[in-house]
Amino acid sequence: MPEESATSGKNIFTPFNIVAGIILAVGGVLTILRFTGGLAAVTNLSDYNPWGIWIGFDLLVGVALAAGGYVTSAAVYIFGMKKYHAAVRPAILTGFLGYALVVLALHYDVGRPWRLPYPFIIQQGTTSLLFEVGACVALYLTVLFIEFTPAPLEWLGFKRARNIVVKLTMLLTIFGVILSTLHQSSLGALFLIAPSKLHPLWYSSYIPVYFFISSIIAGLSMVIFEGTLSHRFFKGKMDEEHLAEKDTIALGFGKAASLVLAGYFIIKVIGVAADNNWHYLGTGYGAWFLLELLGFVALPCFLYAVGVRDKNVKLIRWTAALTVIGIVLNRFNVSMIAFNYHLPSSERYFPHWMEIGISVFIVTVGLVVFRFIVTRMPILYEHPDYKGVH
Amino acid sequence: MDTVFHSLHDFMLHTESITYILIIAALIGITGFWLFLSDSDEK
Numbered sequence: 001m002p003e004e005s006a007t008s009g010k011n012i013f014t015p016f017n018i019v020a021g022i023i024l025a026v027g028g029v030l031t032i033l034r035f036t037g038g039l040a041a042v043t044n045l046s047d048y049n050p051w052g053i054w055i056g057f058d059l060l061v062g063v064a065l066a067a068g069g070y071v072t073s074a075a076v077y078i079f080g081m082k083k084y085h086a087a088v089r090p091a092i093l094t095g096f097l098g099y100a101l102v103v104l105a106l107h108y109d110v111g112r113p114w115r116l117p118y119p120f121i122i123q124q125g126t127t128s129l130l131f132e133v134g135a136c137v138a139l140y141l142t143v144l145f146i147e148f149t150p151a152p153l154e155w156l157g158f159k160r161a162r163n164i165v166v167k168l169t170m171l172l173t174i175f176g177v178i179l180s181t182l183h184q185s186s187l188g189a190l191f192l193i194a195p196s197k198l199h200p201l202w203y204s205s206y207i208p209v210y211f212f213i214s215s216i217i218a219g220l221s222m223v224i225f226e227g228t229l230s231h232r233f234f235k236g237k238m239d240e241e242h243l244a245e246k247d248t249i250a251l252g253f254g255k256a257a258s259l260v261l262a263g264y265f266i267i268k269v270i271g272v273a274a275d276n277n278w279h280y281l282g283t284g285y286g287a288w289f290l291l292e293l294l295g296f297v298a299l300p301c302f303l304y305a306v307g308v309r310d311k312n313v314k315l316i317r318w319t320a321a322l323t324v325i326g327i328v329l330n331r332f333n334v335s336m337i338a339f340n341y342h343l344p345s346s347e348r349y350f351p352h353w354m355e356i357g358i359s360v361f362i363v364t365v366g367l368v369v370f371r372f373i374v375t376r377m378p379i380l381y382e383h384p385d386y387k388g389v390h
Numbered sequence: 391m392d393t394v395f396h397s398l399h400d401f402m403l404h405t406e407s408i409t410y411i412l413i414i415a416a417l418i419g420i421t422g423f424w425l426f427l428s429d430s431d432e433k
Contacts, residue, residue, distance in 0.1 A: 255427060262423050266416040273409045276393075276401065305427050 020364050027361025030354050034108055042354040048340060049349035056335035057359050058105030060187060061328050062098050063137070064211075067219030068226065069095025069144055070173075070180040075256075077173045084252060086245040089151060089379045090230060091223050093370065096144040101366050103141060108358055129186050129193075136183030143176045154383040155376060185212040191334060199338035201280050201289040204271040207334075213264045218327040220257040221300075224250050224320035234374055239381035247313050254316040257323065258304035265297045285338060292333060296326025 034042045045052050072091035075081045107113040120138070125131045146165060153162035188211025191198050204210065227246055231238065238246075272278060280286045300323040307315035336349060374380060395401040 258427055259424070262420055266412075266420065270409055270412055270416070273412050274405055276405045305423070308427060309429055 020368055023361055023364040024368070026357060027364070030357050030361065031108075033354065034358065039111060042352060042358070044349060044352045044355065046347075046349070048343060048347055051335060051339075052109075052349055053336070053351040053355050053359055054105050054109040056332055057328070058109070058362060059102050060331040060335055062102040062105065063184065063187060064215045064218040064327050064331060065222045065324065066095040066098025066102070067180065067184065067215040068223040069098075069147070069219070070176045071216055071219035072223055073147065073169075073173045074177050077170055078177070081252070083245065084249050086242045087223050087227065087249045087253075090226060090374075091219075092144060092147050093151070093373060093379055094222065094226050096141070096148045097366050097370055099137060099141045099144055101362050102137065104365070105359070105362050108362075129189050133183050133186045133190070136179045136186070140176060140179040140183065143172050143179065147172050147176070151373070151377040151379055154378050154386060159385070180215070181212060184215040185209065187211050188334075191339075194339075197340055197342075198334065199280075199285050199289075199341040200275060200277050201272065201285060202334050202338045204275060206267065206271050206274075209267065210264070210271070213260065213267065214327060214330060217257055217260050217264060217323060220253045220260065221320040221323040221327070224253050224257075224317060225324050228317045228320070230374070230380060234380055237374060237380045241382065242380050250313045250316045250320075251308055251311060254304045254319070255308045257320075258301050258308060261297055261301035261304065261323070265293065265301060268293055268297065285341065288333070288337070292326065292329055296322065296329055300326060 030042060039045055043052060043054075068091040072084065072087050076084050076088050106116065110116060116134075119125055119131050119134050146168065149165050150162050153159075153165065185208035189208040191203065191207055192205070195203055227249060231243075231246055235243075272281075281290060300319045303315060303319040303322070306312070307319060340348060378386075393404060395404065
């Protein structure tokens with residue numbers, strides 16, 4: 001994905017463009033099938049399994065991995081850790097695109113997507129957790145959009161508008177943290193209604209806390225992971241500040257992620273003890289739970305700590321990738337693998353290839369838009385007119 | 391862990407006892423882990 005090809009237009013047939021083009025073309029066809037034939041035409045969803053990969057991956061994983069926006073902006077603007085300032089714009093952009101794609105995915109998943117605004121204008125249903133999640137996601141997407149706008153406004157040369165938005169930064173950050181705390185935990189709380197369907201090792205009355213704490217881990221790890229990829233593919237777009245701060249960001253965020261992972265590990269074990277679920281650990285699901293807990297929580301916790309102690313940035317970056325995989329696995333376990341665990345295998349859900357195709361299509365749309373923005377707007381560098389104003 | 395519980399009190403006593411022991415162990419453990427994690431800063 002050389003950045004020259006994105007800007008000069010001389011060589012558009014790069015491997016990235018060819019693969020992305022094929023995925024977008026196939027995704028376009030699948031989209032037509034979805035909206036002409038309905039959910040049954042492209043999914044394996046049923047009354048037993050109304051939530052499939054579009055909720056498990058696109059929504060639950062998407063929202064968790066987009067947490068880098070609120071985590072980074074809170075660290076820099078609320079806690080005053082200015083040395084991580086270079087990470088804010090990429091994190092906000094990743095968060096904004098993540099939430100935008102979540103909303104896009106919801107249009108595929110909801111049977112009648114044109115009714116998505118109904119909770120706000122027709123029937124509020126304020127006692128429903130889904131209402132709270134919907135309201136928070138809609139508001140937070142708006143907050144992220146406003147937080148992101150200084151970059152396009154600088155790019156377009158709208159100085160006055162840009163300066164007005166920048167003055168709102170602290171207010172937007174506080175609002176963003178509040179909204180994220182609410183809906184990250186509420187996404188876990190959605191499963192409180194199904195204690196008989198979710199396997200006891202994953203079901204807990206603490207599941208909202210698990211979702212919120214793990215979203216912090218996801219956010220910290222995604223900032224490191226996304227920074228690694230940006231450095232690999234958009235190095236030419238980075239200014240000296242970004243290049244100089246990339247190791248500082250990896251070490252600082254790695255240390256924070258290690259500590260939060262340690263806390264997460266402890267509360268997960270306490271959850272097993274509080275519900276007396278020890279005997280399930282000897283079963284097949286128990287082995288799977290232990291793999292998630294030891295392989296994707298305890299192991300990255302230890303590897304982050306070793307990386308921070310030894311100042312081994314390479315190890316921290318690989319650990320960030322492992323942690324991101326762990327978050328994906330956790331959300332898959334809660335929403336699909338350990339959900340409806342008691343049903344016979346013939347009734348269990350496995351996504352249709354077209355469901356997976358649409359998820360890949362949505363991720364590809366995100367990557368293409370991310371590349372379009374990063375190669376044009378001041379995301380990985382400071383605009384010359386605003387250097388050192390922070 | 392095949393303990394038989396005859397009442398909610400039995401269950402709570404059992405699970406809470408283990409949980410409290412785990413919490414004390416965790417508080418000691420996380421303190422040690424923080425020292426391990428911050429060791430390079432002091433150097």
